[in-house]
Amino acid sequence: MLLVYLPALHGGLIWNDADYVTRPALRSLQGLGRIWFELGATEQYYPLLHSFFWLQHALWGDATVGYHLVGILLHAAAALLFVAVLLRLSARGAWLAGFIFALHPVCVESVAWISEQKNTLSLVFYLSAGWCYLRFDADRRTNDFVLASACFLLALLCKTAVATLPAALLVVLWWRRGRLEWRRDVLPLLPWFAVGVGWGLFSAWVEKHYVGAQGDEFILSFVGRLLLAGRVVWFYVGKLAWPVDLIFIYPRWDMTAQRGIQTLFLAAALAVLGLAWALRRRTRGLLASALFFGGSLFPVMGFFNVYGFIYSYVADHWQYLPSLGLIAGFALTLTRLLAPLPSVVQRGVPLVLLATLGLLTWRQSHLYTDIETFYKTTLAQNAECWMAHNNLGNLLRDTGRGSDAIFHFNETLRLKPNSPKAHNNLGNVYRDRREPAQARAFYARAVELAPDVADYRNNLATALREIGDPQGALAHHARALELFPESASARNNYGVTLRDLGHPAEAAAQFEVAVRLDPTSSPAHLNLALSYSLTGRNREAQEHYSEARKLNPALPDLKLP
DSSP states (O other): OTTTTGGGTTOOOOTTGGGTSOOGGGSSHHHHHHHHHOTTSSSSOOHHHHHHHHHHHHHHTTOHHHHHHHHHHHHHHHHHHHHHHHHHTTOTTHHHHHHHHHHOGGGHHHHHSGGGHHHHHHHHHHHHHHHHHHHHHHHOOHHHHHHHHHHHHHHHTTOGGGGGHHHHHHHHHHHHHSSOOIIIIIGGGHHHHHHHHHHHHHHHHHIIIIIOOOSGGGOOOHHHHHHHHHHHHHHHHHHHHSOOSOOSSOOOOOTTSOHHHHHHHHHHHHHHHHHHHHTTTTOSHHHHHHHHHHHHHGGGSSSSOOGGGGTOSOOGGGGTTTHHHHHHHHHHHHHHHHTTSOHHHHHHHHHHHHHHHHHHHHHHHGGGTOHHHHHHHHHHHOTTOHHHHHHHHHHHHHTTOHHHHHHHHHHHHHHOTTOHHHHHHHHHHHHHTTOHHHHHHHHHHHHHHOTTOHHHHHHHHHHHHHTTOHHHHHHHHHHHHHHOTTOHHHHHHHHHHHHHTTOHHHHHHHHHHHHHHOTTOHHHHHHHHHHHHHTTOHHHHHHHHHHHHHHOTTSOOOOOO
16 A cells, blocks of 8 residues: 555645644643643644644654655554454455555545544544444443443544444444344444534534634525535545546535536435435345445535635545445445356456556555645646645745746635735735835735734734834734734744834843744744844853754854854
C-alpha cells in the first residue's frame, strides 16, 4: 500500500493543514491543556485528534513526511481492522473487502491530506470499538463492553461523524441474525446513542459558532435538503463504482434549479431502499449495505450545516467511513459469484480489480505531490472554484509571483465578490509591492466584510501606519488583540506602531509577548533587540538579534552597541 501512496509522501501542506499541524501557541504542555479545555483553541473541537497532532509535532516538527507516513499507516491499520471485523462476522470476501478499501482512490483525499488524519485516526477507533462490541455480543463479558465503549469515546474525540456507530452495529446484528431483540441488542447500545446524539449536537453548535457554518450559503429549505440528500447519495455511489475525475473541490450544485431532475435522485434512492426492503427475506445483504452506507452518510447529507458546504456539497473524504458498507457488500457478492468458477478466474478477477484500483490510487496520489499542480488540477476540472483561485493566489504570492497572484485573487472576487479573504490577500500583494495606499483600501474592505477577524484588523492597522497614520492604526490594533490576544504577529505590529508614536517601553512589552507567543518569529526577536538596544540593555539586545539572525540568515552580522 505504501507504494501506491508514495507520490504523496513528500507533499506539502494544503488548504487548512496549518490549522491542524500544531501552531506555536499550543506546542507547550500548557497548550496541550488548552487543546482539551478551551473552545476555539483549535479549528474544530476534536481534542484527541489535536493531541495526536501535538505529539507528532513534538517528534518531527513541521516536516510533512512524518504526517503523511502516519496517515498511510493509519489507513493500513483501518483496512486490517475492517478485515478483522468482517472475519468476526464470518463474512465472505473479508480480505477482498479490506484490499479494496486500502487501494480505492476515493480514500486518497483522506490519506494524503494531513488534516484528514481525523478520518483515518477516528476510523481506527471506530472499527476497534465495533470489533470489541461484536466480541461482547458473543460472550457478554463486561470487559469487552467497557473496552468497546472506551474506543467509541476515543473515536468521537477525533471526529463526530463516528456517532453513527451504534446504529451501524444494530444494522450489522440484524444482518447477522435476521432480527433484533430489545434486551440483547438495543438496550446495551442506548448509552452510546445518547452520547453520540449529545456529542453530535454539541459539534454542530461548535461548527456554527466557532468554525463559521452559518450564513446565506447554508440557507436551504427542508425540501431542498431532502433533494440534496438524494443527490449526495448517488454522487458517492457513482464515485465508488467508477472512481474517475476525482478532484479536491467538486462544483457546488445549485439546489434551486432543475427541481424535477433533483427529485429523480431522491426517488431513485427511495426506490432502491424499498426494493432492498422487499427482498430482505431472500437476502439481507442489500438492505444492510444500503442502511450502513446511508446512515453513515447522514451527518453530511445536508440535514446539518457543515462548513465545507461553502465550497461544495460533496467531498471524497466525507465517504471514507460510509464506503465500508458498499465495499463489504460488493466483496461478499463478488466472492459468491466467483465461487462456482475455475480457481484461475476466482483469483484473476480480484487481482485485476485490485491492480486497477492501485494504479488509479497511485495516479491520484500525484495530485498531492506539488501544491501548485494540486490547485491548477482542481481549477482545470472546476474552473468556478473560487477557493482554489484564492489558495493558488496565496501560493503564487509566497513564491514571489505577485502579478500572477493578483489575477487569481481577482478571479476569486469575480466568483465571490464579497470574499473578505480575497480582499485581504490582494492587500497583502500590494503591501509586498510597497503600495500601502492600495493595500489599505483592500484591507479596509476586508474589515468591512468581516469586522471580527483579527488578521484583517492587524493588516489594516499596519497599512495605516505605513501610509503615515499610526494614530489611526491604534484602534484596529486594539481590536485585533481583543479578538486574538495570542497573535504574535498582531503583538509585533502593535509594538512597531507604539515605537513610531514614541512609546518605547510599551513597544518593548508587546515585542516580549510576541516572542513568548512565537519563539520562531524573526521580526519579533529583531524588534525586541532594537528596543533593548535603545534602552541600554545591550546583552539582551544581542541575544535576541542573534536569535533573529539564526531564524533569518539574510540579516547582517551586526554587533549591537
